[in-house]
Amino acid sequence: MTxxxxxxxxxxxxxxxxxxxxRLKPGRPIPLGAAIGPFLLLSVWAAGSAAGWIDPRxxxxxxxxxxxxxxxxxxxxxxxxxAISAQRAGLGLVIGTVIGTVLAVVAGxxxxxxxxxxxxxxxKRAIPSLALLPLLVxxxxxxxxxxxxTITLGVFVPVYIHTHNGLRxxxxxxxxxxxxxxxxxxxxxxxxxxxxxxxxFLLGMRFAVVNAWLALVVVEQINSTSGIGYMMQLAxxxxxxxxxxxxxxxxxxxxxxxxxAVRLAQRRALSWRRTLAD
Amino acid sequence: xxxxxxxxTATGTVRVHRLVRGFGSRAVLDGFDLEIGSGEFVALLxxxxxxxxxxxxxxxxxxxxxxxxxxxxxxxxxxxxxxxxRLLPWQRVLDNVVLGLRRSNAHERGLAALAExxxxxxxxxxxxxxxxxxxxxxxxxxxxxxxxELLLADEPFGALDALTRLRMHDLLRELxxxxxxxxxxxxxxxxxxxxxxxxxxxxxxxxxxxDLTIDLPAQxxxxxPQFLAYRExxxxxxGxxxxxx
Ligand SMILES: Nc1ncnc2c1ncn2[C@@H]1O[C@H](COP(=O)(O)OP(=O)(O)OP(=O)(O)O)[C@@H](O)[C@H]1O
Ligand SMILES: [Mg+2]
Numbered sequence: 001m002t003x004x005x006x007x008x009x010x011x012x013x014x015x016x017x018x019x020x021x022x023r024l025k026p027g028r029p030i031p032l033g034a035a036i037g038p039f040l041l042l043s044v045w046a047a048g049s050a051a052g053w054i055d056p057r058x059x060x061x062x063x064x065x066x067x068x069x070x071x072x073x074x075x076x077x078x079x080x081x082x083a084i085s086a087q088r089a090g091l092g093l094v095i096g097t098v099i100g101t102v103l104a105v106v107a108g109x110x111x112x113x114x115x116x117x118x119x120x121x122x123x124k125r126a127i128p129s130l131a132l133l134p135l136l137v138x139x140x141x142x143x144x145x146x147x148x149x150t151i152t153l154g155v156f157v158p159v160y161i162h163t164h165n166g167l168r169x170x171x172x173x174x175x176x177x178x179x180x181x182x183x184x185x186x187x188x189x190x191x192x193x194x195x196x197x198x199x200x201f202l203l204g205m206r207f208a209v210v211n212a213w214l215a216l217v218v219v220e221q222i223n224s225t226s227g228i229g230y231m232m233q234l235a236x237x238x239x240x241x242x243x244x245x246x247x248x249x250x251x252x253x254x255x256x257x258x259x260x261a262v263r264l265a266q267r268r269a270l271s272w273r274r275t276l277a278d
Numbered sequence: 279x280x281x282x283x284x285x286x287t288a289t290g291t292v293r294v295h296r297l298v299r300g301f302g303s304r305a306v307l308d309g310f311d312l313e314i315g316s317g318e319f320v321a322l323l324x325x326x327x328x329x330x331x332x333x334x335x336x337x338x339x340x341x342x343x344x345x346x347x348x349x350x351x352x353x354x355x356x357x358x359x360x361x362x363x364r365l366l367p368w369q370r371v372l373d374n375v376v377l378g379l380r381r382s383n384a385h386e387r388g389l390a391a392l393a394e395x396x397x398x399x400x401x402x403x404x405x406x407x408x409x410x411x412x413x414x415x416x417x418x419x420x421x422x423x424x425x426x427e428l429l430l431a432d433e434p435f436g437a438l439d440a441l442t443r444l445r446m447h448d449l450l451r452e453l454x455x456x457x458x459x460x461x462x463x464x465x466x467x468x469x470x471x472x473x474x475x476x477x478x479x480x481x482x483x484x485x486x487x488x489d490l491t492i493d494l495p496a497q498x499x500x501x502x503p504q505f506l507a508y509r510e511x512x513x514x515x516x517g518x519x520x521x522x523x
Contacts, residue, residue, distance in 0.1 A: 173364055180338055180358040181378030191377060195368040272368050272404045 060242035065249070068242040077231065082250060085216060085227040088144070089254075092151025093212045099152065100159025100208070101201065107160075108167030109193070121160055129154040129211070130218050137222070147219040154215040158207035166200020167193060199273070202266045209258045213251060290316030290353055290427040290460040292337065297348035299332050299341065306332045308484040310348070314477075316427075319454060319461045321471035323512060324481035330464045333481070334358075334432050337462065353427035353460070357420075359434040363413035365405035365420075372401035375420045391423040392416070394456075395449060411442040415449065422453060429459045433466065447473055451496070468512045472505055473498050480515050488515045 030036075042062065048054040049061035056064065072078035103121065106113035129150060136153075140146035174196065178188045220229020228247050235243035292314040299307040306329040314320050324330045335341040336350060338358045365374045376388040392401055395415040405413055414434060421429060434450075435443045451474060454461060465471050471478045472492060480488035490508060498505055 173360070173362070174366060176340055177360075177364050177366075177377075179340055183378065184380075187380075191369065191373075192366065195366070198368070270368075272406070 057239070057241065060245055064242045065245045068240075069246045069249075072231075072243070072246060078246070078250075081226060081228050081231045085220065085229070086254070088147050088219075088227065089151060089212045089216045092148045092215065093155050093208065095148070096152040096155025096208060096212070097159050097205065100156035100204065101163055103156070104160045104163035104167060104197070104201075105189075105193070108164050108197070109189075118164070121157065124153075125157050125161065129157075129215060133218070133222070142223045147216075147224075150219050151212050151215040154211035155208040158211060159201065159204040162204030162207070163197050163201040166197035166203075169200070170196035198269055199266075202262060202269065205262045205265075206259060209262055210255065213255050213258070217251065291351070292353075292428060292460060292462070293349070293351040294333075294337070295349040295351075297333075297336060297346065297350065299329070299336055299344050299346040299348075301344060306344075306484060307336070307346070310484060310486075312479075312486065314460055314462065316460055317458045319474065319476045320463070321475035321478045322462060322464045322481060323466070323468065323471050323478060323516065325516065326466070328481045329484060330481055331432055334430050334462065334464055337428075338430050355424060355426045356428035356430060357422065357424060357426040359414075359417055359421045359429065359431040361433045361436045363405070363410075363417040365413055365416055367405050369405075370401065371397070371403050371405060371408070371416055374405060374416060375401075375423055377420065378424055387423055388419075391419040394422070394453065395419045411438055411446065414438060414446065418449070418453065422457060422459075425457065426459050429461045431461070432464045434463070435470070436466065443470070450474060455496075468509055468516070469500070471512065472508045478508070478512060480512060482515075488512065 045054070045059075046062050049056070049059070049063075054061070060068070069078065103117055107117040107121075108114070132153065133150060136146050136150055140149060170193065174192050178192050183191070216227075217229055220227040221233055224230040224233070228250050232244050232247035235241075235247070292312065294310060294312040297307050297310040297312075298305060299310075310333065312333075322330050322333070332341070332344065336344070336346070337352050338356065340358070365371075366377070369377070372385070372388050372392065375391055376384040379387065381387070389398070389401060392398055395418050397412060397415055397419070400408070400412070405416070408416065414437075417434070421431075435446050438446060447470065461475075463471075463474060472494075476492055478488070478490045478492060479486050480490075488511070490511065492508060494502065494504055494508075500506065
């Protein structure tokens with residue numbers, strides 16, 4: 001108490017050493033800050049396994065997982081399954097993104113488009129994609145088609161919602177500017193509408209990527225004969241927790257990597273913005 | 279809606295006949311007539327809410343939300359400067375300047391326009407890296423790069439500090455002298471109107487209450503007795519209106 005009072009008094013007597021104003025921003029970024037949490041978790045896991053607190057049948061030790069991953073890579077199973085999984089997710093992501101963006105632009109720029117599209121998509125949004133799975137299996141079987149369609153359904157909704165929202169919230173003053181410059185519709189779209197909706201689109205992409213992996217996990221557990229999910233499914237039957245964890249780590253890495261890619265794109269594309277986090 | 283009889287008059291001439299503009303049942307402009315000669319610099323004064331922006335937006339063709347009728351004849355090539363600079367934050371300065379240009383040499387012309395407003399070398403900056411005055415200069419460059427016959431400006435300096443505003447006055451006079459567009463400048467500021475314009479209009483109750491030709495040399499200052507006389511006239515006209523409303 002006294003110390004702070006003293007400091008305050010000193011502060012008033014020496015006005016020349018005025019401190020900079022109070023910061024409302026969170027402060028300087030911590031180097032490698034994002035790695036601290038996961039590293040801590042990994043240490044607890046390793047310590048627990050080494051000390052024998054964790055039964056290897058419940059959770060294999062980190063080094064067992066690493067050697068198992070090595071074995072899986074050596075016999076090529078990991079790469080093959082990863083490739084097929086990434087292909088499914090990538091395909092669904094691309095198709096879903098294109099559909100979501102096109103629908104958002106159509107619904108955002110025309111009243112008819114909005115009247116026709118927005119309602120059904122809002123309804124679709126209320127139904128989790130995975131709840132549609134039984135129907136999709138009946139319609140498209142259990143092959144690749146059903147898998148990619150399920151992922152696409154999970155992807156296009158957030159892309160649509162956030163892009164549409166971004167479009168709608170473009171400042172009408174910019175629209176007026178476009179009118180005063182008599183911009184042709186194509187130029188208006190390219191210079192004002194799409195860049196204006198880009199922050200929304202990229203936010204939608206972050207949700208879309210998460211949804212894509214989520215849908216992938218589920219579809220790969222249904223009668224699949226390939227993919228990371230299948231590999232984990234098989235391991236469950238043989239009680240190989242190490243293989244299951246390799247699969248989980250892969251899913252996690254893929255999710256992190258793709259989210260990182262979207263965030264990088266965000267930072268690049270939105271470098272004109274100054275925000276709280278900068 | 280207003281009919282555009284483009285081509286009947288000399289380039290740069292503005293003609294407005296029996297213009298009616300309103301919102302809902304309220305008429306803001308009711309049978310408004312106006313004629314501006316080619317190359318004339320006109321300032322439009324008026325109380326807040328008197329319909330200055332409504333008129334300007336009608337001339338710019340930006341009033342699809344208003345109801346009305348009447349005849350408007352404005353040059354094909356016209357530009358608007360808004361109160362806010364209204365630069366697209368996601369486009370660099372040069373891209374903002376040439377946004378409305380659809381010619382092959384847009385790049386060079388954009389650079390030339392930026393140099394004219396004293397912003398050479400800033401073409402790759404983002405708009406939010408510029409000061410308010412600099413942003414408004416970019417907006418001026420964007421308006422002039424298409425070589426308009428009519429420049430419509432709605433309180434373009436309203437958001438700037440007094441000193442920057444004086445600099446912008448000099449710049450605008452200079453650009454006007456070089457390009458000679460017809461100018462309609464909406465302002466609140468009587469001094470600004472008398473300093474810049476060749477003719478000052480005062481809008482009141484949807485009509486022109488005062489139409490004053492400013493007969494002063496190009497170099498104007500508050501110390502000129504004639505300047506003070508114009509100022510007095512306009513202020514009184516505004517003040518009288520004020521006590522009525
Ligand atoms: N989009 C609109 N919808 C309804 N009323 C409007 C709209 N735009 C303007 N008005 C009304 O029309 C009248 C004239 O407005 P206008 O903007 O032309 O005034 P102004 O002379 O430019 O005022 P200021 O000097 O404050 O900018 C005002 O009473 C205003 O409320
Ligand atoms: Mg106004």
